[in-house]
Structures are given as C-alpha cells and as structure tokens.
Amino acid sequence: MLRRSGPIGTLIALLVCLLWPPASAAAADGSCRVLAPGASATAERAVGAACAQVSADVWYTWGGGHGPQPGPTYGQVDPTDPASEHDPERLGFDCSGLVRHAYAEATGSDILNGVAGAQYYTHHAAGRFTAADGLAPLLPGDLLVWGTSQDLHHIAIYLGAGKMAEARQSGTKLMVSDVRLNSGYHGAVRIDPGPVTGHVFRTWGTGVWTKERPSTGAARVYAFPGPTTIRVECQKHAEKVTSDGYTNDAWSYLPDYKAWVTNIYIQGGAWLDNVPTCTF
Structure with missing residues (x-):
C-alpha cells in the first residue's frame, strides 16, 4: 500500500480527524445510530431499523414483536413483573422482538424468529464472542446476550463505542444504554x-437438552424450546439412549452450541445421511 507523507499526508490526516469523531465523542450525545466503522451493510441496516423504533419512542412490552410476522405487537402481563400491567395496552417490543424486527428489516427475511436464546444460538452465525473477549472485537449490529448458556434472558443490538439499543423492561421506552458488562453479560x-x-x-x-458430552449424565448446555433448525458438524456412536419409544446410540455435535444432542431428537435417520463421523 502506498504511504503518503509530507504536507499532503498531513492534510489528509487532519481531514480524517475532523470528519470522523472519536468513538467517545460520537457516543456522548446518546443518539441511536452506528457509532463505529467496520460493520457489514446488513448489520448497519439492522442498527438503523432498531434505532428507528428507539427514535419513535416505542414502548417495551413483554412478548411484543412475536406475532406471525416481525413488527410491534401488543404485549402481555408478565406475572413476575407488576410494571407490566399496562403491556397489553402498549404496542411495542420485548428484547428479542426488537432484534427479530431489526434483522427482518435488514434482510427482508424473518431469520431471527425466536427468544433471546434461540437468537444467540442461531445457525445464521458468522462468529461468536465470550464475555472474556470484552467489547474490543465487536462491531455494530452484533447481538449481545445476558444470562447463562442454559438461560439467556436478555438480548440487545450493539451500536459501537460501548453503546447498545435495547428493549429493556416494562414501563420504559426502547432506549440507548451503556453495555452492562458486569451484570451477567454472557457474550x-x-x-x-x-x-x-x-x-x-x-x-x-x-425441552430437549444439549449436553457438554455425548452422555445423558453430562452437564446441560441449552434446551430447545420447540422444533429448532440446527447445524450438525459430525456424529458418533456413544452412550445408548432410550426416549419417547426410540433407542439409539448416535449423537450429533452442534457447533453453534458447542454441545451434543442424541440423534433421537433430530428429524432424519437413526444415523444421519451425509454427515461425517466425529474424530474427537
């Protein structure tokens, strides 16, 4: 790559500094927009779609955004949250409903229809990051989740510069917040x-559990709430399982979960066609 030096290079560097404010300055006004470079066009459109709802002062509403099609819906009363008493009267989104809407708008397809856990473990993943990775590798449009691998209870859309757009809780509007890294952030x-x-x-x-190892006694990772589309990397013979009238010793490794599931609960043959045998 050519290097520029001398007066021309100095002028270009000055213009860049003037036209691209530092991340901290960009985030300081609290506005909802892409706050860092590097995101894909799709991710930037998703941020734009979420921010349009934030700017419109749309309500958080429990269960909102989970209708037959993406978009705001009236919510429900959350029995555990007295602040949700007016949610059935409010058109809006819960956290995963907002994410679903944002990526449906960005892609023209309902690719993230589900709750926070299903969205995090989506087979539409280009990359995953742990809490230990912090915010440094993240780009606008990445989805942040809170909870444990077994119970991911909150999800938000990263804007960059340590900020996120989220549907946080009943009684509030959609908002821009600082990313909460010390409140159960999972990745x-x-x-x-x-x-x-x-x-x-x-x-x-x-309620079908994935496991850390191909064994019924292994630690649980995540339970499929219902029929779920999954990506299978490989399969192998391991512990024999009998359940729901079937017996099988084949287990499949799911790379998006970093976990195993018995083939009994995968639609297909007892041994999946065209899937290689695991070497680990």
Whole structure:
C-alpha cells in the first residue's frame, strides 16, 4: 500500500480527524445510530431499523414483536413483573422482538424468529464472542446476550463505542444504554444473513437438552424450546439412549452450541445421511 507523507499526508490526516469523531465523542450525545466503522451493510441496516423504533419512542412490552410476522405487537402481563400491567395496552417490543424486527428489516427475511436464546444460538452465525473477549472485537449490529448458556434472558443490538439499543423492561421506552458488562453479560454473536452452510437439520420435541458430552449424565448446555433448525458438524456412536419409544446410540455435535444432542431428537435417520463421523 502506498504511504503518503509530507504536507499532503498531513492534510489528509487532519481531514480524517475532523470528519470522523472519536468513538467517545460520537457516543456522548446518546443518539441511536452506528457509532463505529467496520460493520457489514446488513448489520448497519439492522442498527438503523432498531434505532428507528428507539427514535419513535416505542414502548417495551413483554412478548411484543412475536406475532406471525416481525413488527410491534401488543404485549402481555408478565406475572413476575407488576410494571407490566399496562403491556397489553402498549404496542411495542420485548428484547428479542426488537432484534427479530431489526434483522427482518435488514434482510427482508424473518431469520431471527425466536427468544433471546434461540437468537444467540442461531445457525445464521458468522462468529461468536465470550464475555472474556470484552467489547474490543465487536462491531455494530452484533447481538449481545445476558444470562447463562442454559438461560439467556436478555438480548440487545450493539451500536459501537460501548453503546447498545435495547428493549429493556416494562414501563420504559426502547432506549440507548451503556453495555452492562458486569451484570451477567454472557457474550455476543455476529449474524451472517447469507445461505447457511454445513449439514442443516431440524429437531422435534420440546425441552430437549444439549449436553457438554455425548452422555445423558453430562452437564446441560441449552434446551430447545420447540422444533429448532440446527447445524450438525459430525456424529458418533456413544452412550445408548432410550426416549419417547426410540433407542439409539448416535449423537450429533452442534457447533453453534458447542454441545451434543442424541440423534433421537433430530428429524432424519437413526444415523444421519451425509454427515461425517466425529474424530474427537
């Protein structure tokens, strides 16, 4: 790459500094917009769609945004939250409803239809980041989640510069907030809206747990709330399982979960066609 030096280079550097404010300055006014460079066009559109709802003073409403199609809906009363008593009267979003709407607007397809856990573990993932990674590797449009691997209870859209757009809680409007790294922050996922690669299947049943190892006694990772589209990396013979009238010793490794699930709950044969045998 050519290097510029001398008066011309100095002038260019000065113009860059004038036209691109520091991240801290960009975030200081609290406005909802892309606050850092580097995001994909799709991610920037998702930020724009979320911020349009923030700017419109849309309400948080429990269960909002989970209708047949993406978009604001009237909410429900959350039995655990007295502040939600007016949610059935308010048109708006809960946290995952806002994320669903933002990426549907950005992609023209309902690729993130689900609750926070399903959105984080989506097979439309381009990359994942742990809490230990902090904010340094994140780009605008990445999805931040809070909770544990078993129970991810909140999700928000990163804007850059340590800020996020979120539907936070009943009784409030959608807002821009500082990212809360010390309040159960679990990590982040970057969305890839393109065609899904790999071996894609669908589960059946409800409350089906994935496991750290291919064994019923292994630690639980995440439970599918219902039939879920998954990506399978490989499969192998391990502990024999009998459940729902079936017996099988085949387990599949799911890279998006970094976990295993018995093939009993994957739609397909007892041994999945065209999926290689795991070497680990």
